[in-house]
Amino acid sequence: MTGGAAGGLPEGAGVPRVRPRRLRTTPALRRMVAETSLEARQLVLPVFVREGISEPVPIDSMPGVVQHSRDSLRRAAAEAAELGLGGLMLFGVPEHKDAVGSGATDPDGVLNRAITDVVGEVGESLTVMSDLCLDEFTDHGHCGVLTPDGRVDNDATLVRYAEMARAHAAAGVDMVGPSGMMDGQVAVVRAALDGAGHTDVSVLAYSAKYASAFFGPFREAVGSTLQGDRRTYQQDPGNAVEGVREARLDVAEGADLVMVKPALGYLDVLRRVRDAVEVPVAAYNVSGEYAMVEAAAERGWIDREAAILETLTSIRRAGADVVLTYWAAKAARLLTRG
Numbered sequence: 001m002t003g004g005a006a007g008g009l010p011e012g013a014g015v016p017r018v019r020p021r022r023l024r025t026t027p028a029l030r031r032m033v034a035e036t037s038l039e040a041r042q043l044v045l046p047v048f049v050r051e052g053i054s055e056p057v058p059i060d061s062m063p064g065v066v067q068h069s070r071d072s073l074r075r076a077a078a079e080a081a082e083l084g085l086g087g088l089m090l091f092g093v094p095e096h097k098d099a100v101g102s103g104a105t106d107p108d109g110v111l112n113r114a115i116t117d118v119v120g121e122v123g124e125s126l127t128v129m130s131d132l133c134l135d136e137f138t139d140h141g142h143c144g145v146l147t148p149d150g151r152v153d154n155d156a157t158l159v160r161y162a163e164m165a166r167a168h169a170a171a172g173v174d175m176v177g178p179s180g181m182m183d184g185q186v187a188v189v190r191a192a193l194d195g196a197g198h199t200d201v202s203v204l205a206y207s208a209k210y211a212s213a214f215f216g217p218f219r220e221a222v223g224s225t226l227q228g229d230r231r232t233y234q235q236d237p238g239n240a241v242e243g244v245r246e247a248r249l250d251v252a253e254g255a256d257l258v259m260v261k262p263a264l265g266y267l268d269v270l271r272r273v274r275d276a277v278e279v280p281v282a283a284y285n286v287s288g289e290y291a292m293v294e295a296a297a298e299r300g301w302i303d304r305e306a307a308i309l310e311t312l313t314s315i316r317r318a319g320a321d322v323v324l325t326y327w328a329a330k331a332a333r334l335l336t337r338g
């Protein structure tokens, strides 16, 4: 065999005329042609606030994440505003739980007080969001109330969600996130808000939310003791068309944003939803996704900072306008460092 023009190339192959590598030559060029941006304003930090503690309590399965006290939550909120994050998503961990999740609608309940605290701290510099769901507040750990024979009662749960929506709005929240996957929840929450005069409070619908093993560490974070599983309301991980249907329904019911959750195993669903609706789309980079990277990094098996930025960039590339992530503050710092 005789060599090609470039010395050693097989005869007939020719010297490559089209060279995609050219655009990867320098950092400046790579930056100029980058298709996907990642900015602090697109990131939302989920935070946990626990009733009855005066110091933050670390969450073992989520290294670096804590259950906040009222004071430490205020400090975290101020820091998030300083970093230019898009918002905070608040989760409450009550001291007492019961069958109907009474703490969720108590104006002095942990979540409602936290909303007022955080809004008082950051004003309009951050979007303050609240998880609108009963699972943190029920003793059985389900996202709704139960029938006498132990099933999750959709319509009785909607009544509780309407009460929660009014309580969060009265506490000053900017945006509520109904996350319980009950049918009709967005319409009911929207009507409850409007009926109480809170027409400006927006709704981030957890639209395509799957019955996922990747919520595991979250259960520790909120001290949940779930009996059974959530498969009668959260979606089957194999269903993508159904995820799009749920998102379209939520938009029709008045959702201002829709969300896909978890993120990494569902990037195809995220892309389909992004293409199907005309509202901003969020994705939730969930506790198990966080824990996997943190655990591997702790063992030195993965470059933590690179893995964080790659994860968040991939979620953005797949179609998320907004990303909820426990790395929000960390990522914002990495991004400003450049």
Ligand code: PBG
Binding pocket: 131, 133, 134, 135, 136, 143, 179, 180, 214, 215, 216, 217, 218, 230, 285, 286, 287, 288
């Ligand atoms: C429901 C809710 C859950 C998460 C967010 N909202 C738990 C669940 O549905 O089982 C999980 C978030 C995470 O894993 O990071 N209130």
